[in-house]
Amino acid sequence: MFSMRRVRRFFGVFLLLCVIPATAMAEPVINKTYSYFRIGGRTAEDLDKELENRGPLTRGTGHRHPGATEIKFGGDVTYVEKSGRCSVGGARVTLRTHIILPRWGNRGRATADLGFIWDTLSKDIKRHEERHAEIARNNARQLERELLSLPANRTCDALERQVAETTRRVLEAHDREQLRFDQIEAANFDSRMIRLLQYRLKRSGN
Numbered sequence: 001m002f003s004m005r006r007v008r009r010f011f012g013v014f015l016l017l018c019v020i021p022a023t024a025m026a027e028p029v030i031n032k033t034y035s036y037f038r039i040g041g042r043t044a045e046d047l048d049k050e051l052e053n054r055g056p057l058t059r060g061t062g063h064r065h066p067g068a069t070e071i072k073f074g075g076d077v078t079y080v081e082k083s084g085r086c087s088v089g090g091a092r093v094t095l096r097t098h099i100i101l102p103r104w105g106n107r108g109r110a111t112a113d114l115g116f117i118w119d120t121l122s123k124d125i126k127r128h129e130e131r132h133a134e135i136a137r138n139n140a141r142q143l144e145r146e147l148l149s150l151p152a153n154r155t156c157d158a159l160e161r162q163v164a165e166t167t168r169r170v171l172e173a174h175d176r177e178q179l180r181f182d183q184i185e186a187a188n189f190d191s192r193m194i195r196l197l198q199y200r201l202k203r204s205g206n
Contacts, residue, residue, distance in 0.1 A: 027141070027144075028092070028093040028094065028137075028140040028141055029093070030094075030097075030137055031094075032097045032098075032099065033096075033097075033098045033099070034098070034099050034101065035099075035100050036100070036101050036103040037054055037056065037100065037102060038054075038102075038103050039054050039105065040105055040106060041104070041106065042106055044117060051064075052064060054102075055067070056068035066121075066125045067099070067101050067128065068099075068100045068129065069097055069098070069099050069100070069133055069136075070096075070097065071095070071096075071097050071133070072095070073136075074093075074095075074096075075092050075093040075143075075144075076091075077090070077091045077092075077160075079160070081156060085152040085154065086152060086154070087151075087159070088148060091148050091163075092144070093140045093144040093147070094140075097132075097133040097137075099126075099132075100129075101122070101125060101126055101129065102125065104122070116201075117197070120196050121193070124192070128185055132178060132181070135177055135178055135181060136174065136178075139170060139171070139173070143166070146170060147163060147166060147167075150162055
């Protein structure tokens with residue numbers, strides 16, 4: 001006996017500071033978008049307050065942040081029943097990441113010093129959020145590899161439970177990796193900004 005069935009699953013949503021038959025060697029379907037929130041201010045203190053008051057509010061912390069990355073995993077799995085066994089015929093993981101970044105409306109009228117500081121800070125915010133998206137991409141690929149490598153089982157119900165457990169384990173590891181990254185970045189923020197400012201000063205010849 002040979003039959004196929006498809007189970008569509010959405011694996012969950014992780015928010016930080018995103019029916020085509022699957023093929024065995026397919027890469028995850030990854031989509032990345034951007035949006036911006038505007039801030040005002042004419043001094044460094046103004047910018048700090050604007051980011052604190054206008055930055056995206058994240059579910060994980062309940063606080064506003066200078067930037068954020070919304071991450072949504074999804075996907076589907078094809079099960080194949082043959083000769084009394086059930087195997088994964090195909091798995092396709094999808095990932096949508098949406099990066100939210102600040103845009104300073106007064107940048108064009110800023111003093112050279114404040115503009116220099118803002119450019120350094122905004123580039124670091126973007127780098128930080130892009131790294132969140134990269135962590136998610138790596139875990140999407142890992143999840144798809146693990147789903148495709150699951151061994152055949154006696155029933156599709158049992159195999160479906162294995163798919164659910166594998167998904168849970170990989171996504172929990174993803175969440176832990178994202179949290180570790182945020183903790184390290186927060187602890188090193190001051191020293192990192194000093195290094196970046198010194199490097200940019202040296203490059204500019206000042």
